[in-house]
Amino acid sequence: MKLNILGCYSATPRTFTNPTSQVLEINNHIFLIDCGEGTQVQLRKNKIKFNRIKHIFISHLHGDHFFGLVGLISTFRLLGRDTDLHIHAPKGLKEVIILQLKLGNSWTNYNLFFHELTNKNSELVFEDDKVEVYTIPLDHRVYTNGFLFREKEGERKLNMNEVLNANINVAYYRKLKQGFDVINEEGHLVKNDTVTLPPNPSKSYAFCSDTAYNETIIPIIKNVDVLYHESTFLEQHASLAIPTKHSTAKQAAKIAKLANVGQLILGHYSTRYDDLNVFKTEAQTEFENVELADDGKVFQF
């Protein structure tokens, strides 16, 4: 998995900071998560190939998370895109996108599918043979979901020395990778785990922005490798976090600890703070493995 942060600041685009958007590369998929104003320029700057984006996930309908989407959809058309585009977003987004295209007497020359979300429980929103994506219901001022991206377990790996020793016909290798026991050339049963190794561990990534401190998400994100959790504020401004339904760095770290995640990435910073390192310091009082998102930063895991 490769996570490319395009924007990780809250509220408004500024000269050197961008609102929320990130690209998750996983098993040849390029998933775009949220799409604040300016995302298409950030995609260019980060050299993401527009055509490889086939699924866009929008957490909620505050402007700093979707105002860049209609422009991106229009640009796809101007670039002559012909591959399908799927948008997973709260109900209402379709209406506003279609209205804007109509006002401009415009259209798309590719299939545009809206998958509108209304469920308040976690649900599977995308699945293929390698990846599945679930919503993570969050607690914000409007209907909001995070997204959990989970690689499916891969195939078992052949332990070639043992496979050759056991004298198994090559025709059975596929079955072995799938975990089956097989019969060898002498007609004896060979137990799968004596000649194969476990698959590479499957990775998982949870994106949680924006949300108040919310322990109900813990069962959904339990043991994920990487958790991106908003930390709009520091504890010193916890009183601002409550009415705006945001989290502090310490609260984000608490969630990370309770969910036993591998790593915590912080983002969605209020622009009131000049030095972001204080977010890391505060979070590390609860949870050690903390990284700071920043626009243009790439995480590989």
Place this chain on the structure above:
Amino acid sequence: MKLNILGCYSATPRTFTNPTSQVLEINNHIFLIDCGEGTQVQLRKNKIKFNRIKHIFISHLHGDHFFGLVGLISTFRLLGRDTDLHIHAPKGLKEVIILQLKLGNSWTNYNLFFHELTNKNSELVFEDDKVEVYTIPLDHRVYTNGFLFREKEGERKLNMNEVLNANINVAYYRKLKQGFDVINEEGHLVKNDTVTLPPNPSKSYAFCSDTAYNETIIPIIKNVDVLYHESTFLEQHASLAIPTKHSTAKQAAKIAKLANVGQLILGHYSTRYDDLNVFKTEAQTEFENVELADDGKVFQF
């Protein structure tokens, strides 16, 4: 008048080019004209004070001219704006802005007035004691207006030597500036033009983007000091200009010549051209006084 180009490229925002937006400063007004995606960041980069913008004029509802507006409206709120904002734009814009604010359960903490345009003839859309703004109906793929900004004629200036010689009481100076004849201290009539000088010449600016070659605008923009006219294409791509209802540099210059304008500024370039100087060279075959717009460029006139 001071014209600050924020963006002057067609179609999509790119790493180093921005879609249409410009700021006209005239008699203490700051008028924002068009508002493509990224305009709020361009306003910051060009150090335009957000609060001084009270009137926004939108030419038409293609994305490269208005996708930045909803974000700007939201940012005004976040910055605590309390002064009124007037938006002059084609019918339909109000619906799309209100819908997006509603979806985000959002609002404005200042009065937001929409003045929706539907008239196909030129009309007065703004007037105060110093400036008037008229629409310029253009010929594009959707309903489109350019805008004509015209300073009203100022007051006459006192020719103090003559005023003193004529022995006029200071109480009459105001009347003199307004062009009236007055009675002097001896009871004689003093003709206004014997003691005053004409006002400073009033300036005018016409913004015309996007449009096909369209001579019907000539009576409206006749003799303006400065004409901004789109030139999306060069003559070599004139065949693209026709179906898209855009102009070539040569056509823009022809309009400038026929309207007897003082200066022509070109913009709204297709991003297919690397060297913009060819636009100037082509236009100058028809009209000498040509300047090229570029993002961040300031014109004073």
